[in-house]
Amino acid sequence: MTTPEHGKAALLAQPSRRAFLVRVKPLGQDRVPIARETSEITVGWGKADGLLDETLSRTEFAQRVASAYGGPDASSYALGQSIGHLWRFAREMHTGDLVVVPHGDTFHVGVIIGDATYDPASGHEHWAYRRPVRWLNARPIPRQQAGPKLRRPMRSQGTTADISKALDEIRDLIT
Numbered sequence: 001m002t003t004p005e006h007g008k009a010a011l012l013a014q015p016s017r018r019a020f021l022v023r024v025k026p027l028g029q030d031r032v033p034i035a036r037e038t039s040e041i042t043v044g045w046g047k048a049d050g051l052l053d054e055t056l057s058r059t060e061f062a063q064r065v066a067s068a069y070g071g072p073d074a075s076s077y078a079l080g081q082s083i084g085h086l087w088r089f090a091r092e093m094h095t096g097d098l099v100v101v102p103h104g105d106t107f108h109v110g111v112i113i114g115d116a117t118y119d120p121a122s123g124h125e126h127w128a129y130r131r132p133v134r135w136l137n138a139r140p141i142p143r144q145q146a147g148p149k150l151r152r153p154m155r156s157q158g159t160t161a162d163i164s165k166a167l168d169e170i171r172d173l174i175t
Contacts (some may be wrong), residue, residue, distance in 0.1 A: 016166060019098040019170055020088065021153050021161040026127060032103040039133055040112070041099055043089050043159055045069065046128025051090050052118055061087060085159040089129060090116050092162065098170055099133055100163060102154045106140030111175050135175045145173060 022041045024031045035041055044049075048068040051061060062083045070079050093099070095110055101108045110133035117130050143154060147169035153161045163170075 017098060017167065018092075018094070018162065018164045019100065020093055021100045021102065021156075021163045022089070023156075023157075023159050024101055026050070031127060032101060032104075033107065035101060035133075036108065036135060039110075039135065040130045041101060041112075041133055042127035042131075043085065043129045044127060045086055046088065046118075046120055049120065051129070052116055058087065061090075071171055081158065085096060086129070088160045088162065089131070089174050098136075098167070099131075100150065100166075102143075103140060105143050107134060107143060107146070107154065108140060109137050109170060110135045116166060120130065129140060141173055147172075 002111065021042070024035045024041055026044050031042065045065065045068070048065045050056075050064055056064070065083045065086060066079060069082060077115075093116070095112055095114060097112045099110050099112055101110070111132050112131050114132040119128055121132060143151065147166070150165035150169045150173075152161065153163045153166070
């Protein structure tokens with residue numbers, strides 16, 4: 001029988017894994033406890049329906065986001081950032097990738113265990129896009145335990161980031 005610790009070690013030993021940072025704090029609302037409870041990470045932009053259609057090109061994807069959020073007051077920079085975060089969440093993250101979720105002076109680490117889904121009935125557009133995760137740490141990990149490759153991206157304000165350069169640091173923290 002495989003113990004949870006043995007299963008975690010096998011999971012982390014896979015060489016092709018990538019890692020991503022995902023902030024689960026839309027509009028300043030702390031949703032990390034809910035993410036832990038429901039075993040899923042979420043991002044917003046829920047008015048942009050249909051983004052999980054794999055036949056969409058990057059241009060078509062961007063056009064859907066712009067149609068939903070690119071009104072006359074929208075900055076092109078902010079719209080571009082939104083498109084990038086959504087693309088990363090929907091297209092670049094895959095089952096088996098690690099995810100780091102900052103939470104105050106701590107963070108949580110999980111592994112993505114399924115495809116992205118869209119739930120417009122979730123109650124709010126700011127957590128309509130979801131991915132199931134299996135949390136790998138039982139308790140929050142203090143940020144000061146993170147190495148420099150992981151601490152640096154946790155200081156940024158973006159919703160998502162590819163932090164694959166910090167894979168070794170992340171593995172060391174949860175093994």
